[in-house]
Amino acid sequence: MKELSLHILDVAQNSVSAGASRLDITLREDARGWLTVTIADNGRGMSPDFLARVTDPFTTTRTTRKVGMGLALYLLAAEQTGGRLSIDSAQGQGTTVTATFDRNHLDCPPLGDLAGTVALLIQGSPELELHYCHTAPGGEAELSTVELKEVLGDDISLAEPEIFAWIQNYLSEQEAQLEGAVQER
Amino acid sequence: MKSLEELRAIREKMKQQMDLRGPNEDNIRVVVGMATCGIAAGARPVMAAFLDEIEKRGLKNVTVSQTGCIGVCRLEPIVEVFVPGEEKVTYVKMKPDMVPAIVEQHLVNHNVVTDYTIGAAE
Numbered sequence: 001m002k003e004l005s006l007h008i009l010d011v012a013q014n015s016v017s018a019g020a021s022r023l024d025i026t027l028r029e030d031a032r033g034w035l036t037v038t039i040a041d042n043g044r045g046m047s048p049d050f051l052a053r054v055t056d057p058f059t060t061t062r063t064t065r066k067v068g069m070g071l072a073l074y075l076l077a078a079e080q081t082g083g084r085l086s087i088d089s090a091q092g093q094g095t096t097v098t099a100t101f102d103r104n105h106l107d108c109p110p111l112g113d114l115a116g117t118v119a120l121l122i123q124g125s126p127e128l129e130l131h132y133c134h135t136a137p138g139g140e141a142e143l144s145t146v147e148l149k150e151v152l153g154d155d156i157s158l159a160e161p162e163i164f165a166w167i168q169n170y171l172s173e174q175e176a177q178l179e180g181a182v183q184e185r
Numbered sequence: 186m187k188s189l190e191e192l193r194a195i196r197e198k199m200k201q202q203m204d205l206r207g208p209n210e211d212n213i214r215v216v217v218g219m220a221t222c223g224i225a226a227g228a229r230p231v232m233a234a235f236l237d238e239i240e241k242r243g244l245k246n247v248t249v250s251q252t253g254c255i256g257v258c259r260l261e262p263i264v265e266v267f268v269p270g271e272e273k274v275t276y277v278k279m280k281p282d283m284v285p286a287i288v289e290q291h292l293v294n295h296n297v298v299t300d301y302t303i304g305a306a307e
Contacts, residue, residue, distance in 0.1 A: 001225050010224050016254070062254065070221040116233055123236065124219065124251035151192050155200070161249070162195055168233070169186035170187040 003112020004101065006078055010070045011097055012121055013041050017059060017061075018043025018095065022129040025118070028113075028137040033104040034083075042094040051089050057071070081105035111179075114169035117145060119164050126158035132171075138181020141174035143167070202245065210281040213292055219251040223260035227280070231262045234281035238288045247292055249293055260306060266291060274301040 001007050006066040008025060015023050015071070020043035028036045032176045046054060054077045060068025074097075075085040083100035101108050118132045124144060148158060156163070217223070217232045235249050257264045260277035267273050267286070274297050276287060283301055290296045299305060 006224050006229065009219075009229060010221050013219060013224075051302075062301075069219070070222075071222070113229070116229055120219075120229055120232055123232075123249070147189065148192065151189055152196050155198055155203070159248070159250075160199065161236040162235045163223060164239055165191075166187065166192055166195055170238075173187055179246070 001073055001077065002109060004035075004077070005114045005117040005171065007036060007074045007109075008039065008114070009117040009120065011074055011101075012117075013124075014070065015041035015043050015095065016121075016125050016128065019044070020094065020128065020157055022131075023121075024131045024176060027134040029134075030101065031137050033102060035087075035103050036098065037101070038096065038098045040096040040164065044097055045093050046089040047091055055085070065127075069098070072091065072156045075178050076098035077101070077109060078108040112142075113172075115168050118155040118171055121169040122158050122167060123164045124159075133177065134178065136181070138179050139178050141171060141178050143171055194210045196227070207218055209264045211247060211269050213269070215247060215249045216252050216265045216267070217249070218253070218255040218263045220254035220262060222254055223263065226258075226261035228262035229279045231279045231284065232266065234284035235264070235288070239292075242288065243250070244288070244292065257303075260303065263303075268292075268295065271295070276301045277303045 001010070012025060013182055014102060018041060020041035022042045024038070024040040025040040040126050050059070055071045057072040060066065062068060064117040078099040078101055079084045082105060083102055085097070085099045087095065089095040114134065116149050120130070122130055128145065130145045131145045145158060152163070215235055219228055219232070232249065232251065239247050239249065245278070255265070257263065259291055262277045262279040264279050265273055266276065274291065287298050287301065290298050
């Protein structure tokens with residue numbers, strides 16, 4: 001995975017597969033360049049036994065084969081920068097995956113296309129209540145599907161290509177401003 | 186700056202189109218593999234390219250959706266196209282620049298882009 005946003009897309013897909021109806025994706029950057037990414041869902045959660053081996057690449061819920069690389073790669077990406085990965089999960093309540101990255105570290109992947117990730121997640125699961133928030137010293141990028149649904153009403157699905165395009169543009173403008181503000185410092 | 190106001194305008198436009206359209210039976214489905222293997226191989230820009238092209242052409246009878254691992258990770262990104270009454274077609278090793286040809290030739294004109302299919306790759 002070349003971008004953190006691709007890891008986020010991958011880990012968030014697990015939440016969707018776990019039957020989550022609500023997903024919170026939060027990125028917080030501090031002035032020293034530390035980034036905390038939290039992906040929290042209210043899906044079915046994991047058993048303590050599964051949780052204990054979930055970052056092992058040979059652990060998966062797939063029945064067709066024995067490898068599952070998603071969280072293993074995410075753990076590697078965080079630890080390569082001197083950061084950490086922690087996973088809290090309770091059966092029937094949900095899962096929260098928190099990872100920290102040192103963005104000034106040579107091995108830290110770029111954030112990448114966060115707007116594209118969020119837009120695709122919404123397009124793929126239009127019923128999901130998704131809250132996205134990215135804060136950095138220079139400002140904030142934010143989107144909630146609750147707000148979008150208030151505007152669109154019940155008869156227009158968030159999966160429509162027109163809506164996908166709008167979400168992508170709306171968020172990439174906000175992200176560009178954030179990134180610009182970071183570079184000015 | 187994009188705003189929620191603009192989204193409201195999009196809604197009004199789409200509502201009018203929906204009234205014209207009515208229920209649609211010949212719905213074409215485009216399914217993109219979006220598991221770890223697909224994402225790592227570049228499925229996200231491929232998916233975005235399909236949505237973009239479909240919006241540009243104003244195709245109302247196409248739905249784009251995501252699925253997990255299709256099972257041949259080495260050929261990802263994989264896209265499956267289901268046209269009612271025709272056989273399922275599987276496109277492999279997809280790149281965004283291959284998307285316009287598939288939309289134009291396959292989704293609009295019903296001619297499979299044979300060069301990009303799994304049969305041509307094997």
